[in-house]
Amino acid sequence: MNAAGLRERALEAAARVFDPEIPVLTIGDLGVLRDVRVVGDTVEIDITPTYSGCPAMRVIELDLDTALRAAGIAKFRISTVLSPAWTTDWLSPEGRRKLAEFGIAPPAGQTSRRALFASESVRCPRCGSAETERLAEFGSTACKALYRCRSCAEPFDYFKCH
Amino acid sequence: MSETCDGAVLAAPLFDYTLRLADTALILGHRLSEWIGHAPVLEEELALGNIALDLIGEARALYSYAGAVEGKGRDEDALAYRRDAGGFRNLLLVEQPNGDFAATIVRQFLFSAFAQPFWRRLAASRDATLAAIAAKSEKEAAYHLRHAGEWLIRLGDGTEESHRRAQTALDELWPYTGELFERDAVEDALIAAGITVDPETLRPEWQKTVAAVLSEATLAAPERAWMQSGGRSGRHSEHLGHLLATMQFLQRAYPGATW
Numbered sequence: 001m002n003a004a005g006l007r008e009r010a011l012e013a014a015a016r017v018f019d020p021e022i023p024v025l026t027i028g029d030l031g032v033l034r035d036v037r038v039v040g041d042t043v044e045i046d047i048t049p050t051y052s053g054c055p056a057m058r059v060i061e062l063d064l065d066t067a068l069r070a071a072g073i074a075k076f077r078i079s080t081v082l083s084p085a086w087t088t089d090w091l092s093p094e095g096r097r098k099l100a101e102f103g104i105a106p107p108a109g110q111t112s113r114r115a116l117f118a119s120e121s122v123r124c125p126r127c128g129s130a131e132t133e134r135l136a137e138f139g140s141t142a143c144k145a146l147y148r149c150r151s152c153a154e155p156f157d158y159f160k161c162h
Numbered sequence: 163m164s165e166t167c168d169g170a171v172l173a174a175p176l177f178d179y180t181l182r183l184a185d186t187a188l189i190l191g192h193r194l195s196e197w198i199g200h201a202p203v204l205e206e207e208l209a210l211g212n213i214a215l216d217l218i219g220e221a222r223a224l225y226s227y228a229g230a231v232e233g234k235g236r237d238e239d240a241l242a243y244r245r246d247a248g249g250f251r252n253l254l255l256v257e258q259p260n261g262d263f264a265a266t267i268v269r270q271f272l273f274s275a276f277a278q279p280f281w282r283r284l285a286a287s288r289d290a291t292l293a294a295i296a297a298k299s300e301k302e303a304a305y306h307l308r309h310a311g312e313w314l315i316r317l318g319d320g321t322e323e324s325h326r327r328a329q330t331a332l333d334e335l336w337p338y339t340g341e342l343f344e345r346d347a348v349e350d351a352l353i354a355a356g357i358t359v360d361p362e363t364l365r366p367e368w369q370k371t372v373a374a375v376l377s378e379a380t381l382a383a384p385e386r387a388w389m390q391s392g393g394r395s396g397r398h399s400e401h402l403g404h405l406l407a408t409m410q411f412l413q414r415a416y417p418g419a420t421w
Contacts (some may be wrong), residue, residue: 053220135207
C-alpha cells in the first residue's frame with residue numbers, strides 16, 4: 001500500500017475511536033486527534049489531552065492501538081503532544097450537536113480569558129431555556145461543570161469553555 | 163529536550179527548576195486527593211478531586227521533562243516515588259496539612275492567585291516544552307483560582323464561625339507566601355536565557371487578586387513581615403515526610419511495581 005492509502009486507512013480507523021467518558025463523541029469530534037502521518041512505513045499519530053490529568057488518555061491510546069491493529073496496521077507510534085494546548089474551539093460543529101443531543105450543554109461561545117468571577121450563559125440541553133444556574137464548577141469529569149435548569153428543573157452537565 | 167537549552171550550561175538549572183515546579187504540583191495534588199471521601203459535600207468532593215487530577219497531570223509532564231533534561235534515565239515514577247523529603251523542592255505552602263476546609267481553601271487560593279499569572283507568563287518561555295506545559299496549566303489554574311476565590315468569599319463573608327476559621331487559616335498560611343516570589347541562582351540563569359520570568363514581577367498581580375478577594379471576603383491579610391523559607395532547597399516542615407510515607411509506600415514496599 002502506498003503512503004497516502006496507508007494514511008487514509010489509519011485515519012479512518014482512528015476516527016472511529018470514541019471518547020470513553022463521552023461515548024457519543026469520537027476523538028476526531030473532540031479535537032483530541034491532532035495528526036496522522038506516514039513516515040517511511042510507520043503510521044504516526046498525535047493525540048492531545050483535554051486536561052493535563054485527563055485519565056481517559058490512556059484508554060484512548062489503548063483503543064487507538066486496538067483500532068489500528070484491527071485495520072491491519074502493524075507499524076505505528078502514538079504520541080501525546082501538549083502544544084498547541086487543546087481548546088474547546090476545536091470541537092467540531094458535529095461534535096457540538098452530538099453533545100447537546102446526549103444531554104451535555106456544549107461550550108458557550110469561543111474561549112477567551114475571563115475575569116475572575118465572570119459567569120457564562122449556558123442553555124439547557126433538554127428544553128433550551130437560558131434560565132440555568134451553576135451548581136458546581138467541577139462535574140463528573142474535569143472537562144464538565146454541573147448545572148441545573150430553572151425552567152425544566154433538570155440537572156445537566158456543561159462542557160466547559162476551555 | 164529543550165530547543166533553547168544550551169547543552170550542559172543550562173541543563174543543571176533547568177533540571178532543578180523543572181523539579182521545583184513538578185514537586186509543587188505533585189505535593190499540592192496529593193494533599194487535595196486526601197480529601198477524597200472526606201469533603202463536606204459531594205460537589206466539593208468532585209471539585210477537589212478534579213483539581214488534584216489537574217495538578218498531578220501537570221506534575222507528570224514536568225517530571226518527564228525533568229528526567230529527560232537530567233539524562234540519567236529517571237522517569238516520572240523514579241522522581242516522584244524514589245526520592246526522600248530532603249530531595250523534594252516544593253514550596254512549603256503546598257505541603258501544609260489540609261486542616262479544616264477553610265485552611266485547604268486559603269492554601270489553594272494563595273497558591274492559585276500566583277499560579278495563574280505565573281503559567282501565563284511562562285507560556286512565552288523560550289523553552290518549548292515548558293511553554294507547552296504552561297499554556298495548558300494556565301487554563302486549569304484559572305478554574306482553580308475561581309473555585310478557591312468563590313469559596314473564600316463565602317467563608318469569610320459567611321457565618322461568624324466560617325469567618326473565624328478563614329481568618330485563622332489566612333494568619334497561619336500567610337508566612338508561606340514569601341517563598342512564591344523567591345529567586346536564586348537557578349532562576350537567575352533561566353531568566354537570563356529567557357526560559358523563565360522574574361517572580362518578583364508577578365507580585366503586583368498576585369497582591370491585586372488577593373486584596374480584591376480578601377476585601378470581598380471581609381478578611382484581613384496579616385501585617386507580619388516574617389516569611390518562612392526553605393522548601394525550594396529541600397528544607398521542609400515535618401509534614402512532608404508523613405505525606406511521602408503514604409504517597410510512596412507502595413513503591414517503597416514493592417520497588418518497580420506496576421499494574
